[in-house]
Amino acid sequence: MESHLTDITRVIQLAVAPVFLLTAIATMINALNSRLGRIVDRRRVVQERLHTRGGDEAEAGRQEIRLLVRRARLVYYAIFGAVLSALLVCLVVAGAFLGALLGVDLARSVAALFIAAMLAMIAALGLFLREVFLAVRSGTHNQP
Secondary structure, three states, X not given: OHHHHHHHHHHHHHHHHHHHHHHHHHHHHXXXXXXXXXXXXXXXHHHHHHOOOOHHHHHHHHHHHHHHHHHHHHXXXXXXXXXXXXXXXXXXXXXXXXXXXXXXXXXXXXXXXXXXXXXXHHHHHHHHHHHXXXXXXXXXXXXX
């Protein structure tokens, strides 16, 4: 029994690193959610202005809305990737505990889940970076 308890204690110690990773992912999701909120707010402002403007100003507004839609889509997919990564990290922790409790070697499965979590996070970070580049290049990041 004590040997089994020692194994569980070791698994708990190993699960601490993924918990910190989950905290980092949650922080990123929060930042992405804030960006998405700002994009949505900006789109509302531009859409309201479209009703009162005409000609070239209206066309510029429509172009900005298209850009905002593209940015929102990138952020949405980044949020999806980050949430997927968090879910996979949770499965890593659960797999580690199940392997220890059941005495089954799940090392390959846990490693595959962790690799998938990192790939999802890399994709999320890449999408986030692309959205930031679009925002800076367009200059809409500092307009009221």
